[in-house]
Amino acid sequence: MGRGTRLLLAMVCGVAVAGVYAGQPVLGPMGRELGVPLDAAGWFVAVGQLGYLTGLISLVPLGDLLDRRRLIAAHLALVAAGLAVTAVAPVAWLAFAGLAVAGAFAVVVQTAVAYTATLSPPGERGRDLGVVTSGVVVGILGTRVVMGGLADLWGWRGGYLALAVLAAVLGMLSFVALPADVRTTTERYGQIIRSFGALFTRPAFLSRGLIAFFLFASFGTLWSGMALPLAGEPWWLSEARIGLFGIAGLAGALGAARSGRWGDAGHAGRVTGLALALLLGSWLAIGQLGSSLLLLIAGVIALDFAVQAVHVSNQHILTAVYADRTSSTIGGYMVFYSLGSALGATATTALFDAVGWTGPTVLGATFALCALVIWAVSRRRVVISTDTGNPLPCEDSPARAR
Template identity: 55%
Template sequence: MGTVTRSQRFVLALVCAVAVSVIYAIQPVLEAAGVGLGLARESLGWLVAAGQVGYFAGLVLLVPLGDVLNRRRLIIVHLLLTAVGAAIVAVAPNGAVAVTGLAVAGLFAVVVQVTVAYVAAVSAPDERGRNIGAVTSGVVVGILGVRVLAGVLGDTVSWRAVYALLAVLCVVLARIVRTALDPDPRTSGTKYVHVLASMGRLVRTDRLFLSRGLITFFLFASFGTLWSGLALPLGSDPWNFGTTQIGLFGVVGLAGALGAARAGRWADSGRAQAITGSALVLLTAAWLLVARIEATLWPLIIGVIVLDFAVQAVHVSSQHLLTAAHPDHASSVIGAYMACYSLGSALGAITTTWAYSNWGWTAACWVGAAYSLSALVLWGLGQITRRGVASSRNPQPKCRDVAPISVEC
């Protein structure tokens, strides 16, 4: 372990931003892509689902390779294959080819999790949270920033232009990674099959993972409720915004998400659990502001900033705790953790459109608040359990929140 330089953190954050963008770039230009590919409106969902399905498969099958192989080399290879998928989408003559390209791009976009595991592995223990926070900020930059980029390019050039650009960026980044990053040699000697088996045991038996996995599931269900559904009320009366204007709300979200980068430093000081609880309270309260869009957009803007700050703070804290508890299996732990993220995001996307179609934006916001409140309740129950276990072991020492089974005294 050593020191990760500022320039290396920037490169790793950029890898995360570009890779995750290939999954979400299709959303702001969905209707234009459907017209260009000759797809019926009822089939457009396949364009969104393809990347998510590929991503989920990559989390389970590809991310664990990081516990077996040199992660720097994996980052390079995955970036190049992500570029192939994005290029296929950019030149796709029909819907079937586009869906294939999106699935390939999503499959190898899990380079994001390999990157997080890399930075956790090469960081000194007292810098791990800070470095993870800086690198994962790139994920949120990609998710939100690509909405702006795709919206602008879709209106001015073509919906295909964003995927052509992303393909080029992936190739350029692969070259930069090769020269800018140090290799991280594997020391555990674990075989790939054994790593997959360990993921199954982790999900079944690890108390810390079960707690953080469930919190993350509801956390990103809440996040997905906002960003999968926000275009619906903004594109309708009284606002009637176009894709570029709607995409600009991603900039608002970026302000909050980047503000939470400091959460990693707080986690390094042993406050990861406290950060989680406070951020989940903020997340739940933010929905009261997000719901108010009838007369003015200022409550929505403030609510989006607070919501994205809270989500990123919890996300960084969770990854800090898990990688600290499982330093030799960071890739498989992050892969399993992000599977919870992926499933939660999908749930949020499905339920927000259902709630909005039936009862309007206020109902969708109540759904998002219910998800965040569920995460807060789970965190509270976990705190009660931690204190009970700690008291039964030894009532004297103060417990820290970085242990394989969620307590260490």
């Protein structure tokens, strides 16, 4: 798998996921122009996330049946269409429809990750996954900064239109530049969906999925709640300045892009434990938000480094254990991600309103502790992957998983 292919797939991931989160910095102007009250403006993001969850269940398993190159190109075209509809929507319901479509087909991210795992030789799988999934983090965090700048220049509609054009160009480029992915399976879609459901009974999958659930609940607690205290006393930061904290998050996450190499060296399980301990410790610094922005920045960097390191390690292990079900496995794993992110996002605002920043701080640390406990328990049973020779914290061997 060449460097150009890794970069292209990382860009696919970044642009697709940016379409889901692009509304976060422009909820106010979107709501005012489309007649949506402020207390309901969050639905501009929530609708995309609900579409994403639907796509994880219904669309990602197609990657185990069809040519993933064609699938990536087609899904990007539909992401572009959804974003374009949103950009020109004269009424709220049409914008919601466009965001739902863009969110559903943004699961091209998981198809790209599974495609990466398939193309990569076992000894380089972690490195390649680390590079490609870094595009996801750039999309989630970078869109907070970029969308705000584009909205200042061209309005929120111009920002969505720019993303639509990028998605369309990447779709055409993917179809031309990516290697073909010829499938030989004789299974039908219904069989794939049934095997998708069966994954949730597998100890290897379930333990890594639960770690992801609490991992991204902790992540969502920070990024969905941090703007609230920063906009108030003693800081009174503007939306543009609050968005710049995304740069600190990017620095931390991109710093962990090489964590896949540690997995290639057989340390994926150990990396997970150390990174979860770092995640828990990061909340000690994040909790000082009211008195020190420097400590907050340090905590943000540490948290995003830890989240990316665990995320890459999880996918490295799961694509080794379920090598013939990479699309379904990644799609199922990301269901935990979606549910965890939603829990963190909804709980943090309620807690902040009730008890201030102390509430989200304790909540985020509790989620991190839960993930660390699950990792420690799952490490009691270890098998060796016949594909990679790496220790896997599960009861299933790759042969049994198949």
